[in-house]
Amino acid sequence: MTKLTVVGVNKLLKERKPGMTNDGQGLYFRITTAGGGGWIFRYRSGGKLRDMGLGSFPDVSLQSARVKAADARKQIAHGMDPLHERELEREAERDARLANAAKSVTFEKLVADYIKAHGGGWSEKWRKGWLSKMERYAFPSIGSLPASQIAVEQVLGVLKPIWSSKPRTADEVRGQIEQLLDAAKARGLREGENPARWRGHLDNLLSRDAKKVARKRTHFAAMQWQALPALMAELQMVDTLPSFAAQLLILTGARARMVGFARWDEFDLGARTWSLSAERMKMRKEFVIPLAAPVVELLSKIPRVEDSPYLFPGRGKSGVMHANAVRNLLHGLNHDDITRHGFRSTFRDWAAERTSYPREICEMALAHDERDQTEGAYSRTNFLEKRRDLMADWARYALSSPSDNVIQGEFGRQA
Numbered sequence: 001m002t003k004l005t006v007v008g009v010n011k012l013l014k015e016r017k018p019g020m021t022n023d024g025q026g027l028y029f030r031i032t033t034a035g036g037g038g039w040i041f042r043y044r045s046g047g048k049l050r051d052m053g054l055g056s057f058p059d060v061s062l063q064s065a066r067v068k069a070a071d072a073r074k075q076i077a078h079g080m081d082p083l084h085e086r087e088l089e090r091e092a093e094r095d096a097r098l099a100n101a102a103k104s105v106t107f108e109k110l111v112a113d114y115i116k117a118h119g120g121g122w123s124e125k126w127r128k129g130w131l132s133k134m135e136r137y138a139f140p141s142i143g144s145l146p147a148s149q150i151a152v153e154q155v156l157g158v159l160k161p162i163w164s165s166k167p168r169t170a171d172e173v174r175g176q177i178e179q180l181l182d183a184a185k186a187r188g189l190r191e192g193e194n195p196a197r198w199r200g201h202l203d204n205l206l207s208r209d210a211k212k213v214a215r216k217r218t219h220f221a222a223m224q225w226q227a228l229p230a231l232m233a234e235l236q237m238v239d240t241l242p243s244f245a246a247q248l249l250i251l252t253g254a255r256a257r258m259v260g261f262a263r264w265d266e267f268d269l270g271a272r273t274w275s276l277s278a279e280r281m282k283m284r285k286e287f288v289i290p291l292a293a294p295v296v297e298l299l300s301k302i303p304r305v306e307d308s309p310y311l312f313p314g315r316g317k318s319g320v321m322h323a324n325a326v327r328n329l330l331h332g333l334n335h336d337d338i339t340r341h342g343f344r345s346t347f348r349d350w351a352a353e354r355t356s357y358p359r360e361i362c363e364m365a366l367a368h369d370e371r372d373q374t375e376g377a378y379s380r381t382n383f384l385e386k387r388r389d390l391m392a393d394w395a396r397y398a399l400s401s402p403s404d405n406v407i408q409g410e411f412g413r414q415a
Helices: 006-015 062-077 082-104 107-121 124-142 152-163 167-186 208-215 225-235 241-252 256-260 293-301 325-332 342-354 359-365 373-378 384-398
Strands: 019-024 027-031 037-045 048-056 273-276 287-290
Touching: 006 027, 006 037, 019 062, 027 062, 037 062, 037 082, 048 062, 048 082, 062 082, 107 124, 107 167, 124 152, 124 167, 152 167, 225 241, 225 342, 225 384, 241 256, 241 293, 241 325, 241 342, 241 384, 287 384, 293 384, 342 359, 342 384, 359 384
Parallel strands: none
Antiparallel strands: 019 027, 027 037, 037 048, 273 287
């Protein structure tokens, strides 16, 4: 058989006729339908004919192609499959590249990447707090370490100094590290179990008593529901934005941030509703608050500030009234013992003790949907009309005189 020559290969390229030309011992020069040329090594493995590309011409010369074909024949002689062996080599190269990449992704970089990927839905306050805990407690000891090198010893080095003295913070730091290392594993930057996992792992190495302390809920100081009408009477005597915000907060059962960033375009006074988008809600679900008649009247008293979409505008970067404005107002009225968030507890206690509304209605009024996933899939209602009656009764009570204890509603006649 006549072997190919460089002149012959160039002639085949010039003719551009698709096909395979044999050079001998399994090596072929192939012209594609597009007119390009490349080398093919043809062999049999397991009774099947297989073609292995060796590169295009002229990047791979005739001589280089013959050397590659000779190497493949040696592998076959030793019982190996050249294509399989080449894939193994490529996998090893990929693993080496990933290992080198993993070394360059430090824990600090992992934190930055995680915030970039997930922080879009976080509030600015949450983002700062989340990052601050990492900077203060984790970065000094593991910030410069690659994710793959963080093991149980390193995690314990972060947690032990604060586990007993700051149990709540320590538990939050542990949870964040666990999230970050899970993300690193998903990206292929580490393998094996998560060294920050609690159950069946760190619970055997750290005090469980401190964990119990960390998990205890911190309740906000709340006013007794019996004292609320007196406070509302005080607030109605003060015609300021903080007072209007406090009254809206109390009468709707909303969270402080929901009120602080309330926009005029969220309110439909004709339908008597306040519609909040998923982005504005803690649980990232749209929510509609029914407005009692006194709330609509309250909204009509709030002056609209030109060029601001907010009910309670301010001069800071956020564009809204300072977060402490309502608190300062309450302190000025000698109510240092209560907090803005505590009014939700006041409402809930009143609903439980003085009305017969079902629990799910009362909880939904606070945007707490206690239905499980299965129940929620079949029951799509948000009990708007039933909540409307509840909130009307609540407003009637809040604005009543201290001696007026009779409240009636279609669904919530008092006990």
